[in-house]
Amino acid sequence: xxxxxxxxxxxxxxxxxxxxxxxxxxxxxxxxxxxxxxxxxxxxxxxxxxxxxxxxxxxxxxxxxxxxxxxxxxxxxxxxxxxxxxxxxxxxxxxxxxxxxxxxxxxxxxxxxxxxxxxxxxxxxxxxxxxxxxxxxxxxxxxxxxxxxxxxxxxxxxxxxxxxxxxxxxxxxxxxxxxxxxxxxxxxxxxxxxxxxxxxxxxxxxxxxxxxxxxxxxxxxxxxxxxxxxxxxxxxxxxxxxxxxxxxxxxxxxxxxxxxxxxxxxxxxxxxxxxxx
Numbered sequence: 001x002x003x004x005x006x007x008x009x010x011x012x013x014x015x016x017x018x019x020x021x022x023x024x025x026x027x028x029x030x031x032x033x034x035x036x037x038x039x040x041x042x043x044x045x046x047x048x049x050x051x052x053x054x055x056x057x058x059x060x061x062x063x064x065x066x067x068x069x070x071x072x073x074x075x076x077x078x079x080x081x082x083x084x085x086x087x088x089x090x091x092x093x094x095x096x097x098x099x100x101x102x103x104x105x106x107x108x109x110x111x112x113x114x115x116x117x118x119x120x121x122x123x124x125x126x127x128x129x130x131x132x133x134x135x136x137x138x139x140x141x142x143x144x145x146x147x148x149x150x151x152x153x154x155x156x157x158x159x160x161x162x163x164x165x166x167x168x169x170x171x172x173x174x175x176x177x178x179x180x181x182x183x184x185x186x187x188x189x190x191x192x193x194x195x196x197x198x199x200x201x202x203x204x205x206x207x208x209x210x211x212x213x214x215x216x217x218x219x220x221x222x223x224x225x226x227x228x229x230x231x232x233x234x235x236x237x238x239x240x241x242x243x244x245x246x247x248x249x250x251x252x253x254x255x256x257x258x259x260x261x262x263x264x265x266x267x268x269x270x271x272x273x274x275x276x277x
Contacts, residue, residue: 030082033072037079038095043067045103046266049273050117050237050259053251058272060115062152062259063100093124098138101149105142107270114270117150117180117201125151125168126161136175146176150201154182162196169197180237199234206240206260213249226254247276 037043047061066076073079083092097118104116139146151172169179180201181193194202202225212218222236229236238250241260250258263273 030072031086031088033070034079034083034086034088034092037067038092041099043096043099044268045100046268047104047107047270048259048266049264049271050115050257051263051273051275053247053255053258056273056275058114059257060117060150061104061270062117063104063119064266065096065100089121090124093121094134097135101138101142101144104270105144107268109270112270113148115148115150116144117152119152119154119182122153122165125172126165133175135172135177147178150178150180152180152182152203153197153199162192166196166198182239194228194232194234198232201235201237201257202229203237203239209238209240209246209250209260210242211246213243213245219249219253222250222253222255229256244276 043065044067046064046066048064049058050060050062051057052059067073067079069075073082083089097120100118101116108114135149136146139149173179178200179197180203181197181199182203183205184194184202204222204225208218208221212222225236228234235256237257237259238246238255239259241247241250241258241262243262246260247258247262259273262276264271
Protein backbone atom coordinates (compact mmCIF):
# COMPACT_ATOMS: atom_id res chain seq x y z
CA UNK A 1 0.00 0.00 0.00
CA UNK A 2 1.36 3.39 -1.00
CA UNK A 3 1.78 5.79 1.94
CA UNK A 4 1.48 9.59 1.80
CA UNK A 5 4.76 11.41 1.98
CA UNK A 6 5.29 14.11 4.61
CA UNK A 7 5.08 16.72 1.84
CA UNK A 8 1.68 15.42 0.74
CA UNK A 9 0.40 15.43 4.32
CA UNK A 10 1.54 19.03 4.87
CA UNK A 11 -0.01 20.12 1.56
CA UNK A 12 -3.34 18.50 2.46
CA UNK A 13 -3.26 20.02 5.95
CA UNK A 14 -2.50 23.53 4.62
CA UNK A 15 -5.21 23.28 1.98
CA UNK A 16 -7.74 22.21 4.62
CA UNK A 17 -6.82 25.16 6.85
CA UNK A 18 -7.18 27.59 3.93
CA UNK A 19 -10.58 26.10 3.06
CA UNK A 20 -11.78 26.44 6.66
CA UNK A 21 -10.53 30.03 6.84
CA UNK A 22 -12.39 30.92 3.64
CA UNK A 23 -15.58 29.39 4.98
CA UNK A 24 -15.19 31.27 8.27
CA UNK A 25 -14.56 34.58 6.49
CA UNK A 26 -17.65 34.05 4.32
CA UNK A 27 -19.74 33.19 7.38
CA UNK A 28 -18.82 36.42 9.17
CA UNK A 29 -19.28 38.41 5.99
CA UNK A 30 -22.83 37.08 5.75
CA UNK A 31 -23.40 37.71 9.45
CA UNK A 32 -22.33 41.34 8.99
CA UNK A 33 -24.66 41.68 5.99
CA UNK A 34 -27.54 40.27 8.05
CA UNK A 35 -26.88 42.78 10.84
CA UNK A 36 -26.91 45.61 8.28
CA UNK A 37 -30.23 44.39 6.85
CA UNK A 38 -31.79 44.56 10.31
CA UNK A 39 -30.21 47.87 11.31
CA UNK A 40 -31.27 49.61 8.10
CA UNK A 41 -34.64 47.87 7.62
CA UNK A 42 -33.53 46.51 4.24
CA UNK A 43 -36.61 44.33 3.89
CA UNK A 44 -39.66 44.95 1.72
CA UNK A 45 -43.05 44.12 3.21
CA UNK A 46 -45.83 42.99 0.89
CA UNK A 47 -49.48 42.36 1.71
CA UNK A 48 -51.60 39.75 -0.09
CA UNK A 49 -55.40 39.94 0.33
CA UNK A 50 -57.56 37.13 1.69
CA UNK A 51 -61.18 37.12 0.52
CA UNK A 52 -64.32 36.02 2.32
CA UNK A 53 -65.72 33.69 -0.34
CA UNK A 54 -69.32 34.01 0.79
CA UNK A 55 -69.48 37.83 0.85
CA UNK A 56 -66.61 38.43 -1.67
CA UNK A 57 -65.35 41.14 0.70
CA UNK A 58 -61.69 41.42 1.70
CA UNK A 59 -61.28 39.83 5.11
CA UNK A 60 -57.56 39.98 5.81
CA UNK A 61 -54.01 40.28 4.49
CA UNK A 62 -50.99 38.02 4.80
CA UNK A 63 -47.74 39.89 5.33
CA UNK A 64 -44.70 38.70 3.35
CA UNK A 65 -41.23 40.05 4.07
CA UNK A 66 -38.63 39.87 1.32
CA UNK A 67 -35.04 41.24 1.42
CA UNK A 68 -33.51 42.94 -1.59
CA UNK A 69 -31.28 40.74 -3.74
CA UNK A 70 -27.53 41.20 -3.14
CA UNK A 71 -24.32 39.45 -4.17
CA UNK A 72 -24.11 37.85 -0.73
CA UNK A 73 -27.79 36.90 -0.59
CA UNK A 74 -28.99 36.60 -4.22
CA UNK A 75 -32.44 35.40 -3.11
CA UNK A 76 -34.73 35.42 -0.09
CA UNK A 77 -34.22 31.67 0.24
CA UNK A 78 -30.46 32.15 0.45
CA UNK A 79 -30.90 34.64 3.32
CA UNK A 80 -33.41 32.50 5.21
CA UNK A 81 -31.24 29.40 4.79
CA UNK A 82 -28.27 31.25 6.27
CA UNK A 83 -30.32 32.61 9.18
CA UNK A 84 -31.33 29.03 10.00
CA UNK A 85 -27.64 28.19 10.43
CA UNK A 86 -27.05 30.97 12.97
CA UNK A 87 -28.27 31.93 16.43
CA UNK A 88 -30.12 34.94 14.98
CA UNK A 89 -33.40 33.18 14.09
CA UNK A 90 -35.19 34.65 17.10
CA UNK A 91 -33.81 38.16 16.53
CA UNK A 92 -34.69 38.18 12.83
CA UNK A 93 -38.22 36.87 13.44
CA UNK A 94 -38.85 39.57 16.04
CA UNK A 95 -37.41 42.20 13.70
CA UNK A 96 -39.73 41.13 10.87
CA UNK A 97 -42.77 40.94 13.12
CA UNK A 98 -42.27 44.42 14.57
CA UNK A 99 -41.53 45.94 11.16
CA UNK A 100 -44.61 44.27 9.68
CA UNK A 101 -46.95 45.59 12.35
CA UNK A 102 -45.67 49.14 11.98
CA UNK A 103 -45.91 49.10 8.18
CA UNK A 104 -49.38 47.55 8.28
CA UNK A 105 -50.60 50.36 10.52
CA UNK A 106 -48.94 53.06 8.40
CA UNK A 107 -50.42 51.78 5.13
CA UNK A 108 -53.97 51.31 6.39
CA UNK A 109 -56.62 53.94 5.83
CA UNK A 110 -58.18 55.30 9.00
CA UNK A 111 -61.48 53.47 8.54
CA UNK A 112 -59.98 50.08 7.63
CA UNK A 113 -60.09 47.27 10.18
CA UNK A 114 -58.60 44.25 8.42
CA UNK A 115 -57.10 41.16 10.03
CA UNK A 116 -53.36 40.58 9.57
CA UNK A 117 -51.69 37.17 9.22
CA UNK A 118 -48.05 37.15 10.33
CA UNK A 119 -45.76 34.19 9.56
CA UNK A 120 -43.86 33.01 12.58
CA UNK A 121 -41.63 30.01 13.23
CA UNK A 122 -43.00 27.80 16.04
CA UNK A 123 -39.63 27.70 17.81
CA UNK A 124 -39.74 31.49 18.29
CA UNK A 125 -42.87 31.27 20.42
CA UNK A 126 -41.11 28.72 22.64
CA UNK A 127 -37.85 30.66 22.88
CA UNK A 128 -36.96 31.57 26.47
CA UNK A 129 -35.75 35.01 25.31
CA UNK A 130 -39.26 35.87 24.17
CA UNK A 131 -40.89 38.04 26.81
CA UNK A 132 -44.60 37.43 27.24
CA UNK A 133 -46.59 40.56 26.47
CA UNK A 134 -44.11 42.19 24.06
CA UNK A 135 -46.35 41.78 21.01
CA UNK A 136 -49.43 42.85 22.97
CA UNK A 137 -47.63 46.00 24.08
CA UNK A 138 -46.58 46.83 20.51
CA UNK A 139 -50.00 46.31 18.88
CA UNK A 140 -51.66 48.30 21.65
CA UNK A 141 -49.26 51.19 21.12
CA UNK A 142 -50.08 51.12 17.39
CA UNK A 143 -53.82 51.16 18.01
CA UNK A 144 -54.29 47.64 16.63
CA UNK A 145 -56.57 45.16 18.39
CA UNK A 146 -54.93 41.81 19.26
CA UNK A 147 -57.98 40.14 17.68
CA UNK A 148 -56.82 41.55 14.31
CA UNK A 149 -53.55 39.60 14.52
CA UNK A 150 -53.22 35.95 13.51
CA UNK A 151 -49.96 34.09 14.09
CA UNK A 152 -49.46 31.85 11.07
CA UNK A 153 -47.44 28.75 11.92
CA UNK A 154 -46.04 26.74 9.07
CA UNK A 155 -47.10 23.07 9.17
CA UNK A 156 -43.75 22.12 7.64
CA UNK A 157 -42.03 23.19 10.87
CA UNK A 158 -42.11 20.24 13.22
CA UNK A 159 -43.74 20.73 16.62
CA UNK A 160 -42.42 18.02 18.94
CA UNK A 161 -43.73 19.06 22.37
CA UNK A 162 -47.43 19.56 21.65
CA UNK A 163 -48.39 19.89 25.32
CA UNK A 164 -45.97 22.76 25.93
CA UNK A 165 -46.88 24.41 22.65
CA UNK A 166 -50.58 24.22 23.48
CA UNK A 167 -49.84 25.96 26.78
CA UNK A 168 -47.93 28.76 25.04
CA UNK A 169 -50.68 29.29 22.48
CA UNK A 170 -53.28 29.44 25.25
CA UNK A 171 -51.37 32.38 26.69
CA UNK A 172 -51.50 34.25 23.37
CA UNK A 173 -55.17 33.45 22.91
CA UNK A 174 -55.87 34.85 26.38
CA UNK A 175 -54.38 38.13 25.13
CA UNK A 176 -56.72 38.11 22.13
CA UNK A 177 -54.44 36.79 19.36
CA UNK A 178 -55.52 33.98 17.03
CA UNK A 179 -53.66 31.07 15.41
CA UNK A 180 -53.49 29.70 11.86
CA UNK A 181 -51.75 26.55 10.65
CA UNK A 182 -50.18 27.11 7.22
CA UNK A 183 -49.39 24.55 4.49
CA UNK A 184 -51.89 21.98 5.78
CA UNK A 185 -51.63 18.96 3.52
CA UNK A 186 -47.99 19.47 2.56
CA UNK A 187 -46.37 17.68 5.52
CA UNK A 188 -46.81 14.65 7.72
CA UNK A 189 -48.09 16.10 10.99
CA UNK A 190 -51.34 17.68 9.82
CA UNK A 191 -53.89 15.71 11.82
CA UNK A 192 -51.91 15.75 15.06
CA UNK A 193 -51.22 19.46 14.67
CA UNK A 194 -54.90 20.26 14.17
CA UNK A 195 -56.04 18.12 17.11
CA UNK A 196 -53.56 19.53 19.63
CA UNK A 197 -53.26 23.17 18.58
CA UNK A 198 -56.92 23.76 17.67
CA UNK A 199 -56.21 26.67 15.28
CA UNK A 200 -58.82 29.26 14.46
CA UNK A 201 -57.76 29.02 10.80
CA UNK A 202 -56.51 26.19 8.57
CA UNK A 203 -54.63 27.32 5.46
CA UNK A 204 -54.80 24.50 2.91
CA UNK A 205 -51.69 24.20 0.75
CA UNK A 206 -52.01 25.38 -2.85
CA UNK A 207 -51.02 21.96 -4.18
CA UNK A 208 -54.39 20.67 -2.94
CA UNK A 209 -56.29 23.64 -4.41
CA UNK A 210 -54.82 23.62 -7.92
CA UNK A 211 -57.38 22.19 -10.40
CA UNK A 212 -59.66 21.14 -7.55
CA UNK A 213 -62.62 21.64 -9.89
CA UNK A 214 -61.32 18.65 -11.90
CA UNK A 215 -59.85 16.39 -9.21
CA UNK A 216 -62.21 14.11 -7.25
CA UNK A 217 -59.60 13.13 -4.64
CA UNK A 218 -58.89 16.76 -3.75
CA UNK A 219 -62.63 17.43 -3.57
CA UNK A 220 -63.09 14.53 -1.14
CA UNK A 221 -60.30 15.88 1.07
CA UNK A 222 -61.91 19.32 1.18
CA UNK A 223 -65.27 17.76 2.03
CA UNK A 224 -63.67 15.96 5.00
CA UNK A 225 -62.02 19.19 6.15
CA UNK A 226 -65.34 21.00 5.90
CA UNK A 227 -66.93 18.36 8.16
CA UNK A 228 -64.09 18.77 10.67
CA UNK A 229 -64.21 22.56 10.86
CA UNK A 230 -67.98 22.61 11.33
CA UNK A 231 -67.45 20.75 14.60
CA UNK A 232 -64.33 22.62 15.73
CA UNK A 233 -65.19 26.30 15.15
CA UNK A 234 -62.30 26.56 12.67
CA UNK A 235 -62.27 28.38 9.33
CA UNK A 236 -60.61 27.17 6.10
CA UNK A 237 -58.47 29.39 3.90
CA UNK A 238 -57.68 27.94 0.47
CA UNK A 239 -54.25 29.07 -0.73
CA UNK A 240 -52.91 29.40 -4.25
CA UNK A 241 -56.21 30.11 -6.04
CA UNK A 242 -55.24 31.07 -9.59
CA UNK A 243 -58.22 30.08 -11.77
CA UNK A 244 -61.86 31.27 -11.78
CA UNK A 245 -62.98 27.63 -11.90
CA UNK A 246 -61.15 26.88 -8.65
CA UNK A 247 -62.67 29.92 -7.01
CA UNK A 248 -66.19 29.02 -8.11
CA UNK A 249 -65.90 25.44 -6.87
CA UNK A 250 -64.58 26.55 -3.45
CA UNK A 251 -67.46 29.01 -3.11
CA UNK A 252 -70.01 26.36 -4.00
CA UNK A 253 -68.84 23.88 -1.35
CA UNK A 254 -68.81 26.57 1.33
CA UNK A 255 -65.08 27.18 1.90
CA UNK A 256 -64.79 30.27 4.07
CA UNK A 257 -61.79 32.19 2.68
CA UNK A 258 -59.25 32.12 -0.16
CA UNK A 259 -56.09 33.83 -1.33
CA UNK A 260 -54.07 33.62 -4.53
CA UNK A 261 -53.22 35.44 -7.74
CA UNK A 262 -56.84 35.22 -8.95
CA UNK A 263 -57.77 37.49 -6.03
CA UNK A 264 -54.69 39.65 -5.71
CA UNK A 265 -50.92 39.46 -5.76
CA UNK A 266 -48.69 40.60 -2.87
CA UNK A 267 -48.33 44.39 -3.00
CA UNK A 268 -46.57 47.13 -1.05
CA UNK A 269 -49.90 48.85 -0.57
CA UNK A 270 -53.02 47.54 1.17
CA UNK A 271 -55.02 46.67 -1.93
CA UNK A 272 -58.30 44.84 -1.48
CA UNK A 273 -59.03 41.54 -3.24
CA UNK A 274 -60.40 41.56 -6.78
CA UNK A 275 -64.02 40.47 -6.71
CA UNK A 276 -64.90 37.64 -9.11
CA UNK A 277 -66.83 38.65 -12.22
